[in-house]
Each structure stands twice: as structure tokens, then as C-alpha cells.
Amino acid sequence: MHELGLCDGIVAAALKRAGDRRIRAVKVRVTGHPVDPAVIEQGFRLAAAGTLAADATVELVQDQAEVRCRTCGAEERADGALGLAACVRCGGLDVEVTGREEAFLEAITVDQTDGHDEPAATGG
Numbered sequence: 001m002h003e004l005g006l007c008d009g010i011v012a013a014a015l016k017r018a019g020d021r022r023i024r025a026v027k028v029r030v031t032g033h034p035v036d037p038a039v040i041e042q043g044f045r046l047a048a049a050g051t052l053a054a055d056a057t058v059e060l061v062q063d064q065a066e067v068r069c070r071t072c073g074a075e076e077r078a079d080g081a082l083g084l085a086a087c088v089r090c091g092g093l094d095v096e097v098t099g100r101e102e103a104f105l106e107a108i109t110v111d112q113t114d115g116h117d118e119p120a121a122t123g124g
């Protein structure tokens with residue numbers, strides 16, 4: 001199950017970013033084929049069990065996949081599952097997903113630590 005593998009990576013990245021703080025929530029961005037949020041959440045639960053991310057809520061952000069039509073050559077962003085099955089321009093069924101399929105950690109929310117104000121980084 002490659003979903004579990006990618007969840008391992010997401011949990012590892014979240015833990016690394018959080019340091020020793022408890023993770024409240026993670027935001028995961030997924031590109032390519034639409035994924036079932038329940039599958040990602042389940043994988044995350046398994047990967048995060050026993051870690052500081054065990055109680056984190058998982059928010060999934062799905063980017064639209066890019067598809068290319070072999071019939072008319074159109075390259076479009078697929079609007080949901082239907083766009084992955086048929087060309088939005090000519091209706092042809094010979095379409096392929098061209099966008100890379102990947103999932104990565106976009107943001108995490110961690111517990112605020114008491115009595116320890118970190119200076120906010122500005123500029124950049």
C-alpha cells in the first residue's frame with residue numbers, strides 16, 4: 001500500500017518540524033489522482049501511533065490533477081473524477097494523467113509552549 005508509505009514520510013516530516021512539541025494538526029497536500037481522505041487519515045493514524053503526532057487531525061488539500069488528451073492534445077486541469085476519465089475539451093476517453101502524483105506535508109499546528117516566546121521571524 002503506497003498510501004501507507006507516503007503517510008510514513010508525512011509523519012516523519014511533521015515530527016521533525018515539530019521538534020519535541022505535540023502536534024495538533026497537519027495539513028497534507030496531494031496532487032495527481034484524487035485520494036480518499038479516509039485512506040490517508042487511516043495511514044496517518046498507523047504511522048503516527050505512539051508519536052507526538054498520534055492525536056493530530058489530518059486536513060487534506062487536493063490539487064487538481066493535470067490530464068492530457070491523446071485525441072486532441074488538450075492539456076487541462078481535471079475537475080474531479082470525471083475530468084480524469086474523459087477529455088474536458090473533446091470528450092475523448094483516451095486521456096492520461098500528466099501531473100506528478102505526490103503527497104507532502106504543507107503545514108503543521110503544534111501545542112504552544114508556555115513561558116517561552118520565540119521571536120517572530122519577519123522579512124526574508
Ligand SMILES: [Zn+2]
Nearest residue numbers: 069072087090
Ligand atoms: Zn480531447
